Amino acid sequence: MQTVQHILEQNQISAPLTETINTVLTASKDIALLLQKGAMGDILGCAGQENVQGETQKKLDVISNDMLKDALKACSHVAGIASEEEDLPVAANADGQFLVIYDPLDGSSNIDINVTVGTIFSILPSNGGDTAQEATYLQKGRNQLAAGYVLYGPSTLLVMTTGQGVDIFTLDPDTKEFVLTEAQSQITPTTKEFAINMSNQRFWAKPIQTYVADMLQGEEGPLGKRYNMRWVAAMVAEVHRIINRGGIFMYPWDNREPNKPGKLRLMYEGNPMSMLVEQAGGLASNGEIAILDIEPELIHQRVPVILGSKEEVNTALSYNK
Ligand code: F6P
Ligand code: MN
Numbered sequence: 001m002q003t004v005q006h007i008l009e010q011n012q013i014s015a016p017l018t019e020t021i022n023t024v025l026t027a028s029k030d031i032a033l034l035l036q037k038g039a040m041g042d043i044l045g046c047a048g049q050e051n052v053q054g055e056t057q058k059k060l061d062v063i064s065n066d067m068l069k070d071a072l073k074a075c076s077h078v079a080g081i082a083s084e085e086e087d088l089p090v091a092a093n094a095d096g097q098f099l100v101i102y103d104p105l106d107g108s109s110n111i112d113i114n115v116t117v118g119t120i121f122s123i124l125p126s127n128g129g130d131t132a133q134e135a136t137y138l139q140k141g142r143n144q145l146a147a148g149y150v151l152y153g154p155s156t157l158l159v160m161t162t163g164q165g166v167d168i169f170t171l172d173p174d175t176k177e178f179v180l181t182e183a184q185s186q187i188t189p190t191t192k193e194f195a196i197n198m199s200n201q202r203f204w205a206k207p208i209q210t211y212v213a214d215m216l217q218g219e220e221g222p223l224g225k226r227y228n229m230r231w232v233a234a235m236v237a238e239v240h241r242i243i244n245r246g247g248i249f250m251y252p253w254d255n256r257e258p259n260k261p262g263k264l265r266l267m268y269e270g271n272p273m274s275m276l277v278e279q280a281g282g283l284a285s286n287g288e289i290a291i292l293d294i295e296p297e298l299i300h301q302r303v304p305v306i307l308g309s310k311e312e313v314n315t316a317l318s319y320n321k
Contacts (some may be wrong), residue, residue: 001179001180002179002180003169003177003178003179003180004021004025004158004160004169004177004178004179004180005018005022006180007167007169007180007183008021008162011162011164013146013162016077016097016098017077017098017123017145017146017162019075019077020072020075020077020078020098020100020123021123021146021160023071023072023074023075023078024068024071024072024100024102024119024121025150025158025178026071027064027067027068027071027072028068028119028150028156028158029156029171029176030067031064031067031068031104031105031119031150031152032150032152032156032171034060034063034064035060035111035117035152038114059108060105060108060111061085061104061105061108061111062085064104064105064119065083065084065085065086065104065105067104068081068083068102068104068119069081069083069086069090072092072100073090073092073093075092075093075096076093076095076096077093077096077097077098078092078093078096078098078099078100079091079092079093079094079095079096079097079098079099079126079131080092080096080099080100080126080131080132080136080137081099081100081101081102082099082100082101082102082137082267082268082299083101083102083103083104083268084102084103084104084265084268084269084300085104088132088134089131089132089133089134089136089137089299090131091130091131091132092131096126096131097125097126098123098124098125098126098145099123099124099125099126099131099136099137100121100122100123101121101122101123101124101137101267101268101271101272102119102120102121102122102268103119103120103265103268103269104119105117105118105119106118106119106120106149106234106235106236106269107232107233107234107235107236107237109233110232110233110234115232115234116151116152116153116232116234116236116237117152117234117236118149118150118151118152118234118236118237118240119149119150119152119236120148120149120235120236120268120269120272120273121146121147121148121149121272122141122144122146122147122267122268122271122272122275123144123145123146123147124137124139124143124144124145125139125143125145127139134298134299137267137296137299138295138296138297138298138299139296140292140293140294140295140296141266141270141271141272141274141275141291141292141293141294142292142293144163144271144272144275144292145162145163146160146161146162146163147160147161147271147272147273147275147276148160148161148272148276149236149239149240149272149273149276151236151237151240153237155170155171156170156171157169157170157171157181157240158170158171158178159185159240159243159276160276161275161276161279161280163275163279164279165183165184165185165279165280166184166185166243166276166279166280167180167182167183167184167185168180168181168182168183168185168243169181185243185244185280186280186281187242187243187246187277187280187281187282187308187309187310188245188246188309189246189281189309189310189311190246190309190311190312191242191245191246191247191248191308191309191311191312192225192226192227192228193227193228193229193230193241193245193246193247193248194212194215194227194228194229194230194247194248194249194250194312195229195230195231195232195238195241195242195247195248195249195250196212196229196231196249196250196251196252197231197233197251198212198229198231200254200256203254203255203256204252204253204254205252205253205254205255207287207319207320208250208252208253208316208319210319211315211316211319215227223315230247235249235251235264235269235273239273239276239277239307242277242282242307242308242309243276243277243280246308246309246312247308247309247312248306248307248308248309248312248313248316249305249306249307249308250305250306250307250316251263251264251304251305252287252304252305252306253287253304260302261302261303261304262286262302262303262304262305263302264302264303264305265300265301265302265303266291266294266296266301266302266303267296267299267300267301269305270284270286270291270294270303270305271291271292273305273307274290274291274292274307275292277307277308278290278292281310282307282308282309282310282313283307283308283310283313283314284305284306284307284308284313285306285307285313285317286303286304286305286306287304287306287317287320288320291303291305291307
């Protein structure tokens, strides 16, 4: 039985990076425990809402953000933190070497219905910049030293890469260790399964409209195969399905709000998920270039996302030409 520690050692990951990853994992185990308590933990509902006792409740994404932030601030290797739940980056330790960027609870609309959610994380070098400044964090996804997610589903899983492939670990509830359950996971290059929020169809650009319309025509259409559709409304769960059995996931550009190119966030969702997908042999694009090659301009920047099985993503991208 190999734990995540064995794999990090085997991959010759430095002690500071190992400790930083462990800090994220320890906080995520605490988040998993809190999620398991569900309604008993008095953690459901919206921040600012009052519960039946008249007490103010905290939303679970606010609580998990604080758990990660407090743990990372206490880790001497962490120079700075950026979270989807924080307006501004948080400076941590002056001598730290890493920036940790995270979405504390992806898919949080699923919490109240007891459906899968997850923590997504990305680790970048700090490069000695001022970690109170957004500019220090604006590095391409290619710079990531590690990326992964912890998926809180029927089991708690860790899916992680340090640039040497993607490994899947399962949290053993007895030992509280993440144990390797699938090494070097690979995304199948072809698929017949797509994921997109169809209710946005009328807002998409023409190429995606045409591609999805062609998929819906099944074996009688130009793509010549019958597709199946899935939508969990948690990117972490969609990417996990794709890592396991292939597929294509799209949250494309749409014109609902012209100043927001897509819904997902580049730094918290796009980059870490794209590193995992590429490391597992898939592709991740904004429709024009690899997401990992985008030069970020804002810490909370949004990005259109098309990712998954290599051949299918290439088919989707061919509609742009
Ligand atoms: O974090 C944003 C997110 O919750 C993703 O996890 C998910 O893929 C998407 O939004 C769901 O969007 P929608 O509300 O359009 O279904
Ligand atoms: Mn999210």
